[in-house]
Amino acid sequence: MRRSRQDDFTLQGLPPINRRAQCRLTRRRTEQMASLDWTVRALSVDDGPKVWKLIRDAETLDLNSPYTYLMLGKFFAQTCMIAERDDQIAGFVSGFFLPESADTLFIWQIAVQPSQRGNRLGTRLLNALWTAASDRRPVSYLAATVTPNNAASAALFRRFAKARGAKCAVEPCFPLQSFPGLDHEPEYLYRIGPLGECRRPADQ
Numbered sequence: 209m210r211r212s213r214q215d216d217f218t219l220q221g222l223p224p225i226n227r228r229a230q231c232r233l234t235r236r237r238t239e240q241m242a243s244l245d246w247t248v249r250a251l252s253v254d255d256g257p258k259v260w261k262l263i264r265d266a267e268t269l270d271l272n273s274p275y276t277y278l279m280l281g282k283f284f285a286q287t288c289m290i291a292e293r294d295d296q297i298a299g300f301v302s303g304f305f306l307p308e309s310a311d312t313l314f315i316w317q318i319a320v321q322p323s324q325r326g327n328r329l330g331t332r333l334l335n336a337l338w339t340a341a342s343d344r345r346p347v348s349y350l351a352a353t354v355t356p357n358n359a360a361s362a363a364l365f366r367r368f369a370k371a372r373g374a375k376c377a378v379e380p381c382f383p384l385q386s387f388p389g390l391d392h393e394p395e396y397l398y399r400i401g402p403l404g405e406c407r408r409p410a411d412q
């Protein structure tokens with residue numbers, strides 16, 4: 209009997225899926241596997257110098273003083289995480305709860321080392337931080353500011369919203385003139401939520 213092309217993609221007991229969907233699944237799985245090589249854990253004060261270097265090498269981010277990253281490790285460790293392996297850092301995410309809106313987790317900086325980008329490590333860090341933070345207190349919204357030309361960052365936050373069926377509202381936040389003397393784009397505020405009823409996908 210002649211097999212149809214679709215039969216080739218029919219797994220036992222599962223409905224047929226087309227070649228493009230299969231390729232997408234395979235690619236996503238490979239990316240996720242690469243990101244799983246890294247251990248994601250809470251930031252500590254000793255990580256400060258390495259995080260400073262990661263942000264310096266990310267190039268697109270504002271580089272703050274080394275003191276800033278020490279302070280995050282010392283006083284904001286519950287809302288900051290890194291991805292590490294063999295003493296190397298491949299990713300970092302920092303956040304804090306807004307003082308005036310305690311159920312909003314603001315993501316300040318998120319960065320993945322250039323050679324590891326596109327492997328879902330950014331997604332994994334963001335998921336891990338949200339999961340850890342919402343284990344401590346209810347998190348109804350996730351917020352971040354993004355510049356108009358940062359397609360990767362915009363996609364990262366939109367994907368986070370989409371995975372949870374949450375809205376992602378975007379509004380102007382810091383205009384051009386907020387950055388005197390700097391060649392800096394304006395920043396737009398992304399506000400994702402409400403997240404209260406959203407399921408938590410497995411760490412990916």
Ligand SMILES: CC(C)(COP(=O)(O)OP(=O)(O)OC[C@H]1O[C@@H](n2cnc3c(N)ncnc32)[C@H](O)[C@@H]1OP(=O)(O)O)[C@@H](O)C(=O)NCCC(=O)NCCS
Binds near residue numbers: 330360
């Ligand atoms: C933003 C950043 C952290 C994303 O990390 P990452 O590990 O590469 O992202 P992921 O692999 O988890 O991808 C998340 C989403 O972004 C998309 N994406 C990744 N890189 C992209 C790019 N260069 N252009 C467009 N979309 C991109 C992915 O396709 C995915 O979306 P999808 O699921 O809809 O396909 C990383 O690009 C980075 O470190 N950039 C420099 C620092 C920065 O700009 N940080 C954000 C501002 S604080």
